[in-house]
């Protein structure tokens with residue numbers, strides 16, 4: 141059998157999936173051929189499959205290096221459950237347990253061994269690695285090696301040395317969802333990857349519904365509460381900017397009769413771990429968290445992620461929002477924002493770094509790049525364009541520049557049907573004249589100054605720092621003297637986001653023309669930016685506020701965003717029965733429900749209604765081992781349901 145066929149057969153046998161997702165097959169084949177790999181794929185794209193299939197097919201053990209000890213048990217459970225023998229060694233085990241696992245691995249009884257990077261430095265582990273045939277090393281969350289990433293871990297720096305010390309170097313697969321070029325170069329350099337096959341998959345996630353709601357801060361809790369009330373049987377994450385916010389909001393939600401738990405880095409480790417576990421095992425449907433929550437969270441059926449505040453960058457937003465819908469089922473990512481969020485973010489950004497050991501000049505460079513990232517995020521809130529397209533363009537531009545035109549799949553033409561901009565109407569402001577004036581001003585100053593100065597010139601400012609430009613001689617001086625400074629700034633940022641302008645990378649963020657600059661002087665040019673929040677959302681909240689709480693609210697921003705899945709009543713009823721059964725089984729075996737089956741699998745089961753082994757195997761996400769483990773129970777439930785229908 142060719143490697144290609146073997147890989148596909150393994151995908152069917154272990155996972156019950158019919159085909160590879162984009163990027164997976166190439167990575168699997170490269171690793172099987174002994175080549176190093178760097179896989180950059182968004183959360184939920186299926187990175188684990190990329191190293192688990194080679195692990196299944198290669199003769200020795202695969203080491204999986206992963207940063208979060210608290211998740212290892214779940215990851216290992218999930219792998220064992222599809223019939224691949226896996227284990228972990230970490231500090232939660234005593235010495236005897238660790239020795240036993242290593243002995244099993246050395247004896248070839250384990251295919252995947254999960255370890256934290258700190259382990260690699262111990263002499264016991266080095267001895268083990270020196271005498272055990274290691275077929276593959278998979279480095280998960282590989283961006284942790286880079287100091288440029290948000291999640292730098294110094295222990296990751298030891299991985300390269302560990303690999304270099306092995307008697308025989310196996311292929312290395314490094315995986316991350318972080319796309320910046322700098323981080324990628326660090327991964328390759330610091331892990332010592334040899335001529336890696338680099339795979340970057342499209343960043344669009346069509347099953348996610350993107351929703352941007354402009355809302356005054358005082359209405360936000362009511363909005364969240366009404367959303368939760370409307371989606372009572374769903375798991376979701378509410379991200380907040382501060383620790384205090386997480387606690388306050390979780391408390392308010394609980395007071396209103398919902399079950400929610402707070403999570404942030406300042407909490408006691410036990411409490412934090414319990415919160416995470418309760419969420420993963422579906423004991424608590426909603427976690428209200430800071431960005432400390434989620435890295436490596438392996439819960440595939442998170443149905444919504446609500447951002448209570450605007451994040452600092454699209455990268456951060458995408459990573460957090462991307463924790464929704466990893467099973468591919470429709471899920472919703474809502475961003476609640478208002479102008480004061482922008483002010484707060486800008487203030488935080490300027491006060492950051494002051495105590496750092498950087499020179500004032502270096503600090504300024506960091507600040508400026510952070511400002512640019514923030515502008516990208518503000519652009520997302522304000523854009524009237526498709527939000528999916530905004531995202532893919534954001535990453536696409538970056539990837540195309542960095543990797544010489546890598547795949548930027550996911551560009552959606554026309555209305556995507558899966559974002560609030562394509563679906564709803566919102567008020568816009570016609571800013572055509574402002575945009576034209578900005579463009580002319582950039583021309584007047586020969587693309588030599590930053591955005592602050594452009595705004596000042598257009599407003600007719602007498603500021604000293606403009607003097608060298610002789611601003612009064614410029615045709616655009618004072619052209620927008622009656623227009624609010626903030627609006628000019630917003631339009632300028634939006635123009636940079638939409639490609640009419642480009643802000644130069646470098647020490648000073650100079651405003652230059654973008655690829656679409658010429659359009660601004662064309663006779664038919666028309667430009668709008670978003671003015672107010674969607675009417676439907678604000679009305680729903682007001683109605684809700686009048687009702688004195690969240691109960692009985694008509695969904696704020698709900699509705700039926702997805703046309704792809706319209707269950708009939710029977711399928712929905714059976715789905716609910718199957719979920720109950722899944723919960724019971726999960727409790728019995730002490731594992732999270734999604735490890736038994738994903739929502740997607742249960743939905744497929746509810747449509748297929750399998751009563752024979754062959755039918756059961758036809759369900760998406762059912763492999764041979766799961767048939768053996770759970771087939772009987774679930775088929776009995778289906779048969780009982782069918783019998784009830786025919787009575």
Ligand code: ADP
Pocket residue numbers: 157158159160161164181182183184185186187188189438440466467468738
């Ligand atoms: P990542 O690590 O990239 O965030 P995972 O490996 O956890 O993503 O995969 C996300 C979900 O997608 C899991 O439920 C996984 O089983 C599923 N999945 C992965 N590959 C496929 C595939 N080829 N077909 C269908 N589902 C898949």
